[in-house]
Amino acid sequence: DGGITQSPKYLFRKEGQNVTLSCEQNLNHDAMYWYRQDPGQGLRLIYYSQIVNDFQKGDIAEGYSVSREKKESFPLTVTSAQKNPTAFYLCASSIRGQLDGTEAFFGQGTRLTVV
Amino acid sequence: GESVGLHLPTLSVQEGDNSIINCAYSNSASDYFIWYKQESGKGPQFIIDIRSNMDKRQGQRVTVLLNKTVKHLSLQIAATQPGDSAVYFCAENRADSSYKLIFGSGTRLLVRP
Numbered sequence A: 001d002g003g004i005t006q007s008p009k010y011l012f013r014k015e016g017q018n019v020t021l022s023c024e025q026n027l028n029h030d031a032m033y034w035y036r037q038d039p040g041q042g043l044r045l046i047y048y049s050q051i052v053n054d055f056q057k058g059d060i061a062e063g064y065s066v067s068r069e070k071k072e073s074f075p076l077t078v079t080s081a082q083k084n085p086t087a088f089y090l091c092a093s094s095i096r097g098q099l100d101g102t103e104a105f106f107g108q109g110t111r112l113t114v115v
Numbered sequence B: 001g002e003s004v005g006l007h008l009p010t011l012s013v014q015e016g017d018n019s020i021i022n023c024a025y026s027n028s029a030s031d032y033f034i035w036y037k038q039e040s041g042k043g044p045q046f047i048i049d050i051r052s053n054m055d056k057r058q059g060q061r062v063t064v065l066l067n068k069t070v071k072h073l074s075l076q077i078a079a080t081q082p083g084d085s086a087v088y089f090c091a092e093n094r095a096d097s098s099y100k101l102i103f104g105s106g107t108r109l110l111v112r113p
Helices: none
Strands: A004-007 A010-013 A019-025 A031-037 A043-051 A054-057 A064-066 A076-078 A087-094 A110-114 B010-014 B019-025 B032-038 B045-051 B056-058 B062-067 B072-077 B086-093 B101-103 B107-112
Touching: A004 A087, A010 A019, A019 A031, A019 A087, A019 A110, A043 A064, A043 B101, A076 A087, B010 B019, B019 B032, B019 B086, B019 B107, B032 B062, B045 B056, B045 B062, B045 B072, B072 B086
Parallel strands: A010 A110, B010 B107
Antiparallel strands: A004 A019, A019 A076, A031 A043, A031 A087, A043 A054, A064 A076, A087 A110, B019 B072, B032 B045, B032 B086, B056 B062, B062 B072, B086 B101, B086 B107
């Protein structure tokens, strides 16, 4: 089945460690996104990528890094520079090129907890 | 500044009643809007969308209304069911902003049995 897969579902990190969250899609979508969601709040954009080997910072990119070496993969690394990384992380993808906008398809999320 | 926001953080309705969830946006250049439903611990699911050249669009039990004059968007759910309990987000997408989705803060819908 086509879709977006995030792994792991739950992740625990010690302070000072870097961790990488996986996001894979087989929808042949060009654009991929990473969002952060804190309890009781909306989604905030961390990074997005419109095409392979290209990505742009979103609203809260500090302390995060990404890569887009393959169309289907957009991993997010939460670095030790991110001071408050505990949150629910959501990956999404969308078709690029539609002038009237498009819907985004979301993965099921990764809940990251710093211990 | 640019923003997409919601008037009510929590909405409680009786099962079988209609629900109306509201959203305000501030950028008149917005040309595409999407409503998402998010259940606890899951990713958002697409519900319905509407383009700026429309003022109403209907789906199965859901209707989205767009009022560009006052920059207001609403989601109407007919005959609300317990399975409709979730957080609902409106999102804004502009073709001139690199296809970036901008989300509101969300409204929690609680359906009373």
